[in-house]
Amino acid sequence: MASGADVKVEFDPKNMLFRRLGPSGLRVPVFSLGGWLTLGGTVIGDPVKDIIKTAFDNGINMFDTAEAYAKGKSEVEMGRVIKELGLRRTDLVVTTKLFWGLRSGPNDGGLSRKHIIEGTKECLERLGLDYVDVIFAHRPDVSxxxxEIVRAFNWVIEKGWAFYWATSEWSAYDIEEAQHIATKLGLHGPIAEQCQHNMFHRERPEKEYRPLYKKYQLGTTVFSALASGLLTGKYNAGIPEGTRFSTHANFFKGTVDSLQKEEGLTKIRKVNELSVLAEQELGCTITHLALAWVAKNPNTSTVILGASKPEQVLDNLKALDVIPKLTPEIMDKIEAILENQPAALPTFGRPALDPNGRL
Incomplete structure (x- = not known):
């Protein structure tokens, strides 16, 4: 990280939009950059620098990684590039996640106080940073x-190793329990949930978490907004070489196999219909539409982009121009194609409340 005379690049937000991360005062870009499956994994060395520099030069100042990404190499690459580019630490929002660890010892993973504290220290060492802005619990730990989990993350915050803590792929029940304990003890609760949210994955982020948005102003840092590439249309006619489904064939085997079944074929049909809508009515690609659709959700704090080359970052950011085009009429047309909007909670016959009053 750089400060003062060591800063080589001044941050320019360009036309990026910013939102608060959940109930916190931390402002994050609507689109951020993540390292899952790419940075430190399939992409190493100078290409990592090119991708991060392109993102930073175009208004992205939030970078997300995890101890488990490429077995720690994602953090190493990201930290190296931040230093080599001479980026001012205060310009950046850096987040990482704990759960799986890098070794197989009984205390080298999970969310015990031991691993949360020791794991955080190791994350910071790999990143070459004094602190991260947000530390995520990468999964819940029922054991x-x-x-203990809430107290440990608060201890990390008190040490100044992180400013906030958050969750990833936790159930609403688990998040509620953490919030309840934090409130009871006068401690910090999780401010955000890093969840999968896209046009084909909606139940948890749009229905299960619904009470949490209202009660705690929880925000989401969305991953897989393109359904691992399915919502780009590139898998409509097979699995092209060099794509995520090809380079990570074992990881996505179940997803690839499903594309040959009725459910998968239905998704591909919907992708084709959405592509036509995007091109004819919005003048964009389905990629831009899918990203803008998730970003339009008021509970989305940031959409994490994945990229294996700089050109992908630039193309994805065209979604910023699509967000204001998603009028109620367009959103209705999208829903008519998707036919998967989560059902509203039952009212058992009670009449609707006046929408102009407090609901």
């Missing part, structure tokens, strides 16, 4: 008392 650890929730009070």
């Amino acid at each position: 650890v008392p929730m009070e």
Whole structure:
């Protein structure tokens, strides 16, 4: 990281939009950059620098990684590039995640106080940073008392190793329990949830978490907004070489196999219909439409982009121009194609409330 005379690049937000991360005062870009499956994995060395520099030069100042990404190499590459580019630390929002660890010892993973504290220290060492802005619990740990988890993340915050803590792929029940304990003890609760959210994956982010958005102003840092590339249309006629489904064939085997079944074929049909809508009514690609659709959700704090080359970052950011085009009429047309909007909670016959009053 750089400060003062060591800063080589001044941050220019360009036309990026910024939102608060959940209930916190931390402002994050609507589109951020993540390292899952790419940075430190399939992409190493100078290409990592090219991708991060392109993102930073175009208004992205939030970078997300995890201890488990490329077995720690994602953090190493990201930290190296931040230093080599001479980026000012205060210009950046850097987030990482804990759970799986890098070794197989009984305390080298999970969310015990031991691993949360030792794991955070190791993350910072790999990143070459004094602190991260947000530390995520990468998965829930049913084997650890929730009070221990909440207290441990608060200890990390008190040490100044992170400013906030958050969750990833936790159930609403788990998040509620963490919030309840934090409130009872006068501690910090999780401010965000890093969840999968896209046009084909909606139940959890749009229905299960619905009470949490209202009660705690929880925000989401969305991953897989393109359904691992399915919502780009590139898998409509097979699995092209060099794509995510090809380079990570074992990881996505179940997804690839499903594309030959009725459910998968239905998704491909919908992708084709959405592509026509995007091109004819919005003048964009389905990629831009899918990203803008997730970003339009008021509970989305940031959409994490994945990229294996700089050109992908630039193309994805065209979604910024599509967000204001998603009028109620366009959104209705999208829903008519998707036919998967989560059902509203039952009212058991009670009449609707006046929408102009407090709901």
